Amino acid sequence: MGIKSLKIGFLQLVGCSGCLTSIIDSTVFKEIWNKGYIIFFPMIKDGGDIDSCDLVFIEGSASKRDEKLLKKVRTKVKRVISIGSCACFGGISSNVKELELKPIHSMIEVDLELPGCPPPENLISTLLYALISGKEFKHKTVNVCSECPFHPCKAKYPIIIREIFPKGKSERCLLEEGILCLGPITRAGCEAKCVVQGGSCYGCMGLLKSDSLTSLVDFLALLAIPKELKYDVVNILNLYGKREYVS
Ligand code: SF4
Ligand code: SF4
Ligand code: SF4
Structure with missing residues (x-):
């Protein structure tokens, strides 16, 4: 995948928008926005098509009714990244018992998880930068x-x-x-x-x-x-x- 042609989509399932807001606030977001990497992003860019994405970020945990969408994402997209504790573990949204929410990895294979509620800005920027520059993102190995x-x-x-x-x-x-x-x-x-x-x-x-x-x-x-x-x-x-x- 040529990095210049990287197309990124951002999906929101059951989350509070805190992770997506942190992405917008991150120092690298402006660059990826200006360079046209973003195909769709809740509330600021509608109408993009999953089929044209190389990579999709997902905020929030999933309910049964999200399964079809997630499977479509997995079939069409090369890399799926769960962003935030709700997407990675269930997080705070899993306290809404009635919805029986689950982490994304319990429904489809996920290539990378970046937890945090929301994830720290420096990690979001490091990850976005790694993605657009073709570098590997590594999690910290200390506590x-x-x-x-x-x-x-x-x-x-x-x-x-x-x-x-x-x-x-x-x-x-x-x-x-x-x-x-x-x-x-x-x-x-x-x-x-x-x-x-x-x-x-x-x-x-x-x-x-x-x-x-x-x-x-x-x-x-x-x-x-x-x-x-x-x-x-x-x-x-x-x-x-x-x-x-x-x-
Ligand atoms: S100290 Fe860090 S890891 Fe622990 S809850 Fe707060 S932000 Fe999360
Ligand atoms: S991980 Fe935290 S900030 Fe992100 S969607 Fe869930 S509750 Fe909101
Ligand atoms: S050093 Fe103590 S207070 Fe600090 S994070 Fe570890 S357990 Fe918590």
């Missing part, structure tokens, strides 16, 4: 803790979880304070944004070892989670679609 100002964590095991979210801005690792933080098992790239801003990491960038659940299972084994907090922990893990791993 969120490695980008966190409170690293290294000095918590003693087992870590007794007392809170799910911090009540105020912490001056040390949240796990040391008994606050749930999924930084150790979550792929870096966001510069520990939520922790820096006074929250905790709930894992929107996805598991560091995406081919294995071992890290999640091992991490949970280090935590002592009181009965009354288990429901909240399951809900947070459900953003990954992995609620079955909390007993």
Whole structure:
């Protein structure tokens, strides 16, 4: 595929537009827009045809009624990229139980997943730039803790979880304070944004070892989670679609 002729479509399924907005806000978007790479994009360019695309980005998770469209995309397009945690894992939209939403990879094969809620701007730009310049995009291979100002964590095991979210801005690792933080098992790239801003990491960038659940299972084994907090922990893990791993 000649990079000059790259034709990109952007689809939205059940998502909040946050990922698409982040794409528009990214530094590389203007370039790909001006160079005519974009065939269709929700709300700003209608009418494009999937058949003429080389590559389609998908925001949001899918319901049963999206299956036909997704299969068409898979048949017609060389590369399919899920963008954002909803498309990659079910994410926040999977909390709408009535719709039985699923991640895109559960319906069709996906060539690349870029999680995040929304994905960080620098990663979106790196990915877009890699695509238009024919370079390979590589995920980070370190965890969120490695980008966190409170690293290294000095918590003693087992870590007794007392809170799910911090009540105020912490001056040390949240796990040391008994606050749930999924930084150790979550792929870096966001510069520990939520922790820096006074929250905790709930894992929107996805598991560091995406081919294995071992890290999640091992991490949970280090935590002592009181009965009354288990429901909240399951809900947070459900953003990954992995609620079955909390007993
Ligand atoms: S991943 Fe987050 S920002 Fe993207 S569509 Fe889902 S809820 Fe919105
Ligand atoms: S606060 Fe969270 S992200 Fe930061 S070092 Fe501790 S566990 Fe890791
Ligand atoms: S700190 Fe965690 S939840 Fe927040 S953006 Fe980074 S990966 Fe996502």
